[in-house]
Amino acid sequence: MSTIVTVTFSPCIDKTTSVKKLLPDKKLQCAVPKLEPGGGGINVARAIKKLGGDAIAIFPSGGYTGKYFNHLLEVENIHAVIIEVKNETRENIIVLDEAENAQYRFGMPGTNLSHAEWMQCLKAVEEIEDISFIVASGSLPSGGPLNIFAQLAKIAKNKIAKFVVDTSGEALREAVNEGVYLLKPNLGELCFLSGKTHLKQHEVEAAAKKIIAEGKCEVVVISMGEQGALFVTNDLIKTIEPPPVIKKSTVGAGDSMLAGIVYYLSKQKNIVEAVKYGVACGTAATMNTGTELCNLKDVEKIYGLMNKATN
Numbered sequence: 001m002s003t004i005v006t007v008t009f010s011p012c013i014d015k016t017t018s019v020k021k022l023l024p025d026k027k028l029q030c031a032v033p034k035l036e037p038g039g040g041g042i043n044v045a046r047a048i049k050k051l052g053g054d055a056i057a058i059f060p061s062g063g064y065t066g067k068y069f070n071h072l073l074e075v076e077n078i079h080a081v082i083i084e085v086k087n088e089t090r091e092n093i094i095v096l097d098e099a100e101n102a103q104y105r106f107g108m109p110g111t112n113l114s115h116a117e118w119m120q121c122l123k124a125v126e127e128i129e130d131i132s133f134i135v136a137s138g139s140l141p142s143g144g145p146l147n148i149f150a151q152l153a154k155i156a157k158n159k160i161a162k163f164v165v166d167t168s169g170e171a172l173r174e175a176v177n178e179g180v181y182l183l184k185p186n187l188g189e190l191c192f193l194s195g196k197t198h199l200k201q202h203e204v205e206a207a208a209k210k211i212i213a214e215g216k217c218e219v220v221v222i223s224m225g226e227q228g229a230l231f232v233t234n235d236l237i238k239t240i241e242p243p244p245v246i247k248k249s250t251v252g253a254g255d256s257m258l259a260g261i262v263y264y265l266s267k268q269k270n271i272v273e274a275v276k277y278g279v280a281c282g283t284a285a286t287m288n289t290g291t292e293l294c295n296l297k298d299v300e301k302i303y304g305l306m307n308k309a310t311n
Helices: 040-050 063-075 115-126 148-159 169-178 187-194 201-213 253-266 271-285 296-310
Strands: 004-007 012-019 034-038 056-062 079-085 090-097 102-106 133-137 162-166 219-223 229-232 237-240
Touching (some): 004 115, 004 253, 012 063, 034 063, 063 079, 115 148, 148 169, 169 187, 187 219, 201 219, 229 271, 237 271
Antiparallel strands (some): 229 237
């Protein structure tokens, strides 16, 4: 099995709870919260584990919350390279309003890292031998170096590893300019890379093709929510649609999709099958409440239905 390394610069503890009805200026009684380790690359590593694979998660961790975060990952038996940092690991809050069946997500600011702590994260990647995939996913803390993903791209080149990126803003642009293997933007992020505020359907394909034609990546997978994903390579444009499911939460769906794609690629599956499996994983994640990721039973059922639909 290929070695997969995930990098998360802004991990968090996700606290999920619910209230009967969300009202201002009232003392609301919350359900017992569920605590889970979160952040883009963390979720990718956790989802890969649920699918039967394995990944090494690299991330900064600090303070009391950091220690508990590490404990949560240990409980899930996730292989981790922990960069001890000075500041506290952040916490996010997800609240379900039961009356409206509406979910509210409160994201706290990312933990600020010193220059030395940023460099320790990169060094941790460099010190792992025989990496096949480096997955950098999630946001950057405010004030973080915008070229940090581009630096990871250089490390991937030196290691002859496939670099997979799922982030946003200038950090995404810098990574693309350096060169990556696979991008997983949403439509807004693709617009940003294209320098436009809106893209029509035919322009979406052209924008992805342009990035590939410029030699900046090999595969672009554009997540489109309930519509699945559009993926583009140098010689292929294909939309992968999932079957309809009862959606409970979209938190973690994108990370689950990315995990499925990388996991299947690591098993030497072709890109079509990998994206199809990834869409099945992302769809399965929406069937769970709160911040739960995909589970293997749901993934296999959805993937089977998708294969029947295309046969």
